[in-house]
Amino acid sequence: MGLVLADDLLGRGLQRIQREVDAAFDAILPVPDDARAPLIEAMRYAIIGGGKRVRPLLLVTVAEMYGASRQSAIRAACAIEAIHAYSLIHDDLPCMDDDDKRHGKPTLHKAFDEAIAVLAGDSLHALAFELLTSREVSPDPFIRSELVATLAIASGHNGMAGGQMMDMVADQVDFDLHSVTRLQQLKTGALLAAAVEMGAILGKVPEEARGHLRNYARDIGLAFQIADDLLDCEGDEEKAGKALRKDEDQGKATFVSLMGPEKAREQARALSEQAIGHLVMHGKEADILRGLAKFIVERDM
Amino acid sequence: MGLVLADDLLGRGLQRIQREVDAAFDAILPVPDDARAPLIEAMRYAIIGGGKRVRPLLLVTVAEMYGASRQSAIRAACAIEAIHAYSLIHDDLPCMDDDDKRHGKPTLHKAFDEAIAVLAGDSLHALAFELLTSREVSPDPFIRSELVATLAIASGHNGMAGGQMMDMVADQVDFDLHSVTRLQQLKTGALLAAAVEMGAILGKVPEEARGHLRNYARDIGLAFQIADDLLDCEGDEEKAGKALRKDEDQGKATFVSLMGPEKAREQARALSEQAIGHLVMHGKEADILRGLAKFIVERDM
Numbered sequence: 001m002g003l004v005l006a007d008d009l010l011g012r013g014l015q016r017i018q019r020e021v022d023a024a025f026d027a028i029l030p031v032p033d034d035a036r037a038p039l040i041e042a043m044r045y046a047i048i049g050g051g052k053r054v055r056p057l058l059l060v061t062v063a064e065m066y067g068a069s070r071q072s073a074i075r076a077a078c079a080i081e082a083i084h085a086y087s088l089i090h091d092d093l094p095c096m097d098d099d100d101k102r103h104g105k106p107t108l109h110k111a112f113d114e115a116i117a118v119l120a121g122d123s124l125h126a127l128a129f130e131l132l133t134s135r136e137v138s139p140d141p142f143i144r145s146e147l148v149a150t151l152a153i154a155s156g157h158n159g160m161a162g163g164q165m166m167d168m169v170a171d172q173v174d175f176d177l178h179s180v181t182r183l184q185q186l187k188t189g190a191l192l193a194a195a196v197e198m199g200a201i202l203g204k205v206p207e208e209a210r211g212h213l214r215n216y217a218r219d220i221g222l223a224f225q226i227a228d229d230l231l232d233c234e235g236d237e238e239k240a241g242k243a244l245r246k247d248e249d250q251g252k253a254t255f256v257s258l259m260g261p262e263k264a265r266e267q268a269r270a271l272s273e274q275a276i277g278h279l280v281m282h283g284k285e286a287d288i289l290r291g292l293a294k295f296i297v298e299r300d301m
Numbered sequence: 302m303g304l305v306l307a308d309d310l311l312g313r314g315l316q317r318i319q320r321e322v323d324a325a326f327d328a329i330l331p332v333p334d335d336a337r338a339p340l341i342e343a344m345r346y347a348i349i350g351g352g353k354r355v356r357p358l359l360l361v362t363v364a365e366m367y368g369a370s371r372q373s374a375i376r377a378a379c380a381i382e383a384i385h386a387y388s389l390i391h392d393d394l395p396c397m398d399d400d401d402k403r404h405g406k407p408t409l410h411k412a413f414d415e416a417i418a419v420l421a422g423d424s425l426h427a428l429a430f431e432l433l434t435s436r437e438v439s440p441d442p443f444i445r446s447e448l449v450a451t452l453a454i455a456s457g458h459n460g461m462a463g464g465q466m467m468d469m470v471a472d473q474v475d476f477d478l479h480s481v482t483r484l485q486q487l488k489t490g491a492l493l494a495a496a497v498e499m500g501a502i503l504g505k506v507p508e509e510a511r512g513h514l515r516n517y518a519r520d521i522g523l524a525f526q527i528a529d530d531l532l533d534c535e536g537d538e539e540k541a542g543k544a545l546r547k548d549e550d551q552g553k554a555t556f557v558s559l560m561g562p563e564k565a566r567e568q569a570r571a572l573s574e575q576a577i578g579h580l581v582m583h584g585k586e587a588d589i590l591r592g593l594a595k596f597i598v599e600r601d602m
Contacts, residue, residue, distance in 0.1 A: 125426050127458065165336065
């Protein structure tokens, strides 16, 4: 993905986790010698080699900060990335956002077909929960069950899917800043928060520290989305690897349309600083989280 | 649904479970006072008041036979029914089977729209796993984790979704009886088997009895699909509540096209008898399972 980052620690962290997540899915999804082959090829196309892997990095970093093994954290990280990948596949469908490009290559329904795209999304969705019930994630069934609960709630109608529903009516309804914030907390924020929470569950993080991590997650979630709106408005399609300028074309209320680009950028940076402030009880081991909070608002992809 | 069944015990059992599953989803899915309302209304449209509830009945009957509480079994039954409902919503989409009618009313994408149908399916999918992690299902997290694993595997690329993929190429590939059997074991059989297995997990059924119940599930799964093929070929659209004669129109290999209707009916009945044979170690408490094995091959809907 050729990330060029000022923050070398974060850059190395993202590259390492990209390799590990890719290797895990390569092993998890062998192409079978039967009529299911196109489905598994489609799942591999969508999940291997694409995406920044922000959610896996969040999950693994928090889990490792509190002593969980990297191997078990990577497994759980694959689950949340499978949910993220399925949501992109379905969001890109002609009946949804109708996008042709994702991660710099044709969207899944363009590379395969719509029916396979629906089905590959559904299969990655189920795979996410299958992965979380493996002993490799944790020998403790309570932890496995809590991880499933956290991911299911964050991705369903009270989380990501609910936010997507709000987004679908955002061009018809007069959304104010409060509504847009709520929309984005569900659509993007819920899954980013789940990544941090799942890391905390795996690391058995004590309640006080967990509260700080939740605040960090909430702030970077919002900063992430404001940056996304700015990117949609000002970004380079080549670097972003997807079509931009869609919100404006559709007349959707966004942070940028409601606040203006200057104010939005200021707000994103303030949230990023505030997120870093929630890590005050952590030392160098949280430097990746600090780097990520900065990267999220400065990224061009 | 006005089921008229020779077997009163089964009829009462199905009606009771229909009421209980409907009531549970009515409580689980209140319509929120925000822009997510159409999504939750769509979920309710798809999951409340439709369907025979065969999978819930299987799960609850097996669980109760071995002493699990009805309340916890109903909760788990709602999870498997949510998976079943999501799969019907996505299968009915224009890019999949393109069906206009389901359970005697317009399919979800006809009653709402395609985007909401994709999203309502996804939301029911996530809800299924959320439901299974509730303490109401079981206070034992190991049981909750096993239920999630069973349902996730049965519904993903090595189960139902894999079978659907095989079905999508069934009109292009020369399928023999072995391939059609494999296809149906995944597409329909896996979830029916999961219903029995989840009941067995809740009831902590000992290994030997679980083996017999698995054989029962395998046989009724296959009998169910042969009967479905016969129904598609010979049934009444009004009673079935959906369009029929689709397999033949699409030139798909089915049990009926490969064996002929006479032989197929014989085979379905033989499997039904065989399924009942696997219940020999059970007494009257398994009468609903016996009735279901008979109903499955004689149903006209």
